[in-house]
Amino acid sequence: MRIEDPESTLGLMTTPSAVPAPTTSTWRLLDVPRISSLDAPEAWMYRGVAELHAAAEPADLGNADAAPTPIGLVVAMNNQDYRRRLRQVAVVDTPEGPRVVGSALLNFFVRSNPDLAVGVIVVHPEYRRQGIGTALVEWLRTTAQAEGRTSVLAPVDFGPEVAAGETLAPASGIGTVSADLPGVRLAQKLGLKLQLVERRSRIDLPVAPEAVSRFEAEARAVAGDAYRVHTWTAPTPDEWIEQYAALEQALSDDEPRGGLEVESDVWDADRLRVEEATIAAKGDRYVVTAAEHVATGELAAMTMLMWNDQKPDHSDQESTVVLKAHRGHRLGMLIKAVNLREHARLRPEAQRIYTWNNEENPHMLAINVALGFVPAGGCAEFQGPL
Numbered sequence: 001m002r003i004e005d006p007e008s009t010l011g012l013m014t015t016p017s018a019v020p021a022p023t024t025s026t027w028r029l030l031d032v033p034r035i036s037s038l039d040a041p042e043a044w045m046y047r048g049v050a051e052l053h054a055a056a057e058p059a060d061l062g063n064a065d066a067a068p069t070p071i072g073l074v075v076a077m078n079n080q081d082y083r084r085r086l087r088q089v090a091v092v093d094t095p096e097g098p099r100v101v102g103s104a105l106l107n108f109f110v111r112s113n114p115d116l117a118v119g120v121i122v123v124h125p126e127y128r129r130q131g132i133g134t135a136l137v138e139w140l141r142t143t144a145q146a147e148g149r150t151s152v153l154a155p156v157d158f159g160p161e162v163a164a165g166e167t168l169a170p171a172s173g174i175g176t177v178s179a180d181l182p183g184v185r186l187a188q189k190l191g192l193k194l195q196l197v198e199r200r201s202r203i204d205l206p207v208a209p210e211a212v213s214r215f216e217a218e219a220r221a222v223a224g225d226a227y228r229v230h231t232w233t234a235p236t237p238d239e240w241i242e243q244y245a246a247l248e249q250a251l252s253d254d255e256p257r258g259g260l261e262v263e264s265d266v267w268d269a270d271r272l273r274v275e276e277a278t279i280a281a282k283g284d285r286y287v288v289t290a291a292e293h294v295a296t297g298e299l300a301a302m303t304m305l306m307w308n309d310q311k312p313d314h315s316d317q318e319s320t321v322v323l324k325a326h327r328g329h330r331l332g333m334l335i336k337a338v339n340l341r342e343h344a345r346l347r348p349e350a351q352r353i354y355t356w357n358n359e360e361n362p363h364m365l366a367i368n369v370a371l372g373f374v375p376a377g378g379c380a381e382f383q384g385p386l
């Protein structure tokens with residue numbers, strides 16, 4: 001179900017009354033409908049959001065590696081079973097047609113976190129400081145409130161450039177972000193509090209095969225014969241799907257969240273199959289390495305690398321988790337080293353891999369640093385009442 005905004009149709013000016021009229025360009029806000037394919041009449045909105053990210057991310061993050069593809073946006077918007085998604089765009093008219101210059105995405109967890117809304121806003125660098133961000137915030141706020149949500153989580157991504165000025169740290173004191181970033185300023189103006197900093201790290205490829213083999217051998221020496229490693233690409237084999245879901249659940253339950261008030265989400269085999277269908281529809285591919293505890297047949301650990309062939313330069317590290325009962329046997333390093341080797345075989349042209357780690361997760365960070373990942377920016381998680 002999508003929230004209808006009767007005024008949000010092409011051609012209607014919808015500048016909210018609380019927002020001052022823009023001074024340098026005329027823009028309007030439009031509701032983004034769900035569409036079934038990029039042949040739909042509204043597909044320009046999705047292409048526009050992808051172009052917006054491709055323009056904003058070099059400015060904000062140092063490159064456009066993380067920018068979504070148009071089909072990825074369409075598919076994500078249609079995957080509403082576990083996260084409800086609503087999007088609004090800011091549009092200006094140009095001789096070539098309407099152009100998307102701002103976007104707000106609202107996410108609601110469906111099976112957990114009934115009070116929470118997750119909001120992300122991006123405005124084209126050439127259109128900033130004209131009130132577009134404020135208008136999109138207003139849409140986020142009123143829409144989330146109408147849904148009964150009382151708390152908002154706002155992630156602000158940042159790049160590797162470290163500004164010389166003032167920095168901000170969460171209450172834990174672990175991790176910092178520049179206080180001068182526009183997103184940080186906006187979050188503070190809204191009264192949100194920095195609760196957690198995540199680190200984005202990058203490793204340039206190829207990693208020397210001897211180094212990967214050494215990491216693998218060292219880890220195997222500790223793990224011994226008690227664990228057996230399995231590697232697969234999509235789809236997850238039926239024999240592992242339940243246990244794989246249990247690992248995702250463990251990750252959701254165990255991941256340190258700093259000062260964030262966010263419950264763990266709910267994972268099961270049905271959800272994994274839905275996510276797999278989404279991954280395939282986006283054109284994403286992945287490789288998973290998992291470790292089986294031989295004595296019990298239980299999956300004790302897993303790690304996933306994902307990529308999209310429309311973005312040939314890079315891959316992304318997705319979930320990595322070792323069940324609590326199996327920690328301390330170097331399984332994290334073992335599965336990561338094996339997965340890196342498999343990734344190199346499946347995707348030899350990739351130039352780098354990104355990974356995201358909570359700054360309050362020293363064990364995971366230590367493995368990545370040992371493998372050769374270097375800091376490449378991060379994400380400042382702000383939260384507060386709506």
Ligand SMILES: CC(C)(COP(=O)(O)OP(=O)(O)OC[C@H]1O[C@@H](n2cnc3c(N)ncnc32)[C@H](O)[C@@H]1OP(=O)(O)O)[C@@H](O)C(=O)NCCC(=O)NCCS
Nearest residue numbers: 120121122123128129130131132133134182183185186189
């Ligand atoms: C943050 C962002 C969405 C703001 O968009 P915008 O259209 O420029 O926003 P507005 O013009 O409505 O400004 C809103 C407020 O943000 C703050 N702000 C934004 N950019 C700022 C800057 N460069 N310097 C100081 N304050 C700034 C100000 O408080 C401003 O209010 P003010 O003009 O009354 O002082 C935009 O800079 C952006 O896309 N940044 C990158 C993505 C991001 O960080 N998004 C936030 C994550 S949810």
